[in-house]
Amino acid sequence: MILQDKVALVTGGTSGIGRATAIALGAAGAKIVFSGRRDAEGEKTAKLIRETGAECLYIHSDASNEKDIKALVLHTVATYGRLDCAFNNAGVETPIKPLHEQSVEDFDNLMAINVRGLFLCMKYEIQQMLSQGSGVIVNNSSTSGLVAFPETSPYVASKHAVMGLTRSAALDYAKQGIRVNAVNPGVTATELLDRSSKQLGITADDLDSFVPMGRIGQATEIAQAVVFLCSDAASYITGQPLVIDGGFTAG
Numbered sequence: 001m002i003l004q005d006k007v008a009l010v011t012g013g014t015s016g017i018g019r020a021t022a023i024a025l026g027a028a029g030a031k032i033v034f035s036g037r038r039d040a041e042g043e044k045t046a047k048l049i050r051e052t053g054a055e056c057l058y059i060h061s062d063a064s065n066e067k068d069i070k071a072l073v074l075h076t077v078a079t080y081g082r083l084d085c086a087f088n089n090a091g092v093e094t095p096i097k098p099l100h101e102q103s104v105e106d107f108d109n110l111m112a113i114n115v116r117g118l119f120l121c122m123k124y125e126i127q128q129m130l131s132q133g134s135g136v137i138v139n140n141s142s143t144s145g146l147v148a149f150p151e152t153s154p155y156v157a158s159k160h161a162v163m164g165l166t167r168s169a170a171l172d173y174a175k176q177g178i179r180v181n182a183v184n185p186g187v188t189a190t191e192l193l194d195r196s197s198k199q200l201g202i203t204a205d206d207l208d209s210f211v212p213m214g215r216i217g218q219a220t221e222i223a224q225a226v227v228f229l230c231s232d233a234a235s236y237i238t239g240q241p242l243v244i245d246g247g248f249t250a251g
Contacts, residue, residue: 011117034046035059085138086137087230094106146243183244186245217245
């Protein structure tokens with residue numbers, strides 16, 4: 001129970017890495033507030049969190065909407081009195097195709113959520129954490145935030161932006177009791193991976209062959225890394241990417 005009595009906020013918590021992390025944070029002792037746009041999936045996540053014995057609250061919220069994000073943080077504090085940890089996970093992808101074939105509409109939508117949305121989350125989370133004198137933020141980037149992949153230029157650009165925001169904010173608030181880090185998952189079994197695999201026409205076995213460890217990652221493995229970064233065990237870590245990719249970027 002390394003996060004006993006902490007209050008944790010998770011955006012994009014209705015499935016995948018967000019859901020797994022909300023559950024793991026609850027199992028580690030935190031009270032959970034999580035957000036998303038799919039209410040039925042949100043209720044499923046809430047049930048799974050409560051099965052760990054944790055308190056939780058689901059709030060319908062659009063990560064690209066400033067009013068929603070401000071209200072999300074305010075509601076968290078009004079309910080539990082503070083905000084100790086935040087996992088900014090909400091994100092989308094664009095179709096896999098060369099840059100000149102990407103649509104402006106898809107690009108703008110992706111940036112509105114992956115970059116502007118992250119900025120909004122951090123803005124209001126940090127305001128609350130400054131008033132407390134402490135807090136931890138973990139942003140969900142990607143191996144695409146460190147290296148490039150073909151036919152994914154908008155997504156790669158957005159995840160590099162996540163790393164820029166993470167590092168800059170870490171420097172801004174390092175002396176004010178706020179740590180800011182990122183997790184950088186590699187190929188991980190999520191709905192996003194399913195959609196991408198269908199576009200490329202590849203199978204799970206094909207994906208396994210890309211990873212030195214011989215298997216793709218699981219959302220629960222990313223979740224445990226977030227729990228670690230939110231805990232006092234990571235008290236001297238800020239401004240860093242934690243790469244969880246089965247060795248992919250080592251080669």
